[in-house]
Structures are given as structure tokens and as C-alpha cells.
Amino acid sequence: MTDDGVERVRHLPADMQGPLAPGYKYVRDKTPEQVAKETAAAQAKANDAMAAGGGG
Numbered sequence: 001m002t003d004d005g006v007e008r009v010r011h012l013p014a015d016m017q018g019p020l021a022p023g024y025k026y027v028r029d030k031t032p033e034q035v036a037k038e039t040a041a042a043q044a045k046a047n048d049a050m051a052a053g054g055g056g
Contacts (some may be wrong), residue, residue, distance in 0.1 A: 007025060008023065008024045008025065009024065009025045009026070009027055010024045010025075010026055010027070011026075011027050011028075011029050012026055012027070012028050012029060013029055015031075016028075
């Protein structure tokens, strides 16, 4: 395999188990619960910012 400067990334499901292929960077996908928690936190932060800003 040649090094062509391309970073190879494979996404793994959050519950994946088993061997990994060498030569790849692996990114573990988030569980639906993690995504929902982060989305709720971001929405709460946006709501606080809008309340503090006073509108337009």
C-alpha cells in the first residue's frame, strides 16, 4: 500500500465489537442517547443566549 497522503477514516457503530483493520483511523459513532444529550445542551445554551441578548 502506498502513502498517498489521504487519511483513511472508518466510522464504527457505538456498539461495534471485533477486530480492526490496520492502516485506518477509526472514529466511534455516538449513541443516540449521546447525540440527544448534546443536542439538548446546545439548544439550552442557545436559549440562554437569546434570553440574555434581548432580541432584535
